[in-house]
Amino acid sequence: MAKRLIPSLNRVLVEKIIPPSKTSYGILLPEKTTKLNSGKVVVVGPGAPTxxxxxxxxxxxxxxxxxxxxxxxxxxxxxxxxYHLFRDDDILGTLHD
Incomplete structure (x- = not known):
């Protein structure tokens, strides 16, 4: 049985996205194209009180x-x-297609 973590306050649990280092044809990609530090939000906390x-x-x-x-x-x-646990304030933005 896997443990489940519910973040407290304004914390966010993120699974980092590791970009591929080569294409499906085996072509190696330059490090610059794999540098974007992004992740998928797994669970969010309830929020911070004022x-x-x-x-x-x-x-x-x-x-x-x-x-x-x-x-x-x-x-x-x-x-x-x-996973990585971040405060909501630390997240730089959301990515859209």
Whole structure:
């Protein structure tokens, strides 16, 4: 049975997307094309409370593809998978097709 993590407050659990280093035909891709630091949101926390007790919800939702900072976040291993835990404020933006 795998453990399930529910982030607290305004934290977001992200599974990093590792871009391919070569094409399906075996052509190696330059490092610049594989540099984008992104991930898929797995679970979000309920949000952070304000001074008067209202909850500010997290700005991303489960399933969003997000742009992540090069440094920061906390590595979390659940079962055989690796995830990263970020604060909502640390996420740089969402990526759309």
């Amino acid at each position: 001074m008067d007790g209202n909850i500010i919800p997290v700005s991303v939702k489960e399933g969003h593809t997000v742009l992540l900072p090069d440094y920061g976040g906390m590595e979390v291993k659940l079962g055989d998978k690796e």
